[in-house]
Amino acid sequence: MENKTIIILLSIIAILLAIGVAVEFFAFNNNSQAANIVNNxxxxxxTVESISNNSKxxxxxxxxxxxxxxxxxxxxxxxxxxxxxxxxxxxxxxxxxxxxxxxxxxxxxxxxxxxxxxxxxxxxxxxxxxxxx
Structure with missing residues (x-):
């Protein structure tokens, strides 16, 4: 009975960690540098001349x-x-x-x-x- 409890607790901890990582990735993945891009x-x-495949x-x-x-x-x-x-x-x-x-x-x-x-x-x-x- 005690082994089942440990396995369940470890599973819950693993699920919570996975959820935390997913939230961290999606919620805090703001690319603040995107607003500072300068187009130089x-x-x-x-106009591009069309040239056939056979041209040399x-x-x-x-x-x-x-x-x-x-x-x-x-x-x-x-x-x-x-x-x-x-x-x-x-x-x-x-x-x-x-x-x-x-x-x-x-x-x-x-x-x-x-x-x-x-x-x-x-x-x-x-x-x-x-x-x-």
Missing amino acids: TTSQNT QDSSSVDSIEANRPKNDPNYKGYTPLHESEITSDGWNPREHETYRENMADGSQKIHYDDGYFRIVDKNGYVITYGYG
């Missing part, structure tokens, strides 16, 4: 991209960044999915794509970072 971007509409870049533009590409620069994801116009290794063509661009205060641009993906590129068009959101 400016929006600008940009001429050799002068490819040479220009290669000549200016940052090498082993830790400021870029991947250390050898893609140019905004390059088709990725899995065949994804960014020009087919681009929806709009935002000019950033530092001269870079944030390029938004139709699936929620974005890239931030430097003034020469090389991808600095990327993500979803």
Whole structure:
């Protein structure tokens, strides 16, 4: 009989702790920093030329991209960044999915794509970072 009482008490304590954690999470999870966010971007509409899958870049533009590409620069994801116009290794063509661009205060641009993906590129068009959101 005493073992049952101990098990019941421990169960009640565990349930109360779980309820307390849930209340703590939902009631006190105020993100006070959300009100202090400053938007330092400016929006600008940009027309994007439609380019077919079969189009090829001429050799002068490819040479220009290669000549200016940052090498082993830790400021870029991947250390050898893609140019905004390059088709990725899995065949994804960014020009087919681009929806709009935002000019950033530092001269870079944030390029938004139709699936929620974005890239931030430097003034020469090389991808600095990327993500979803």
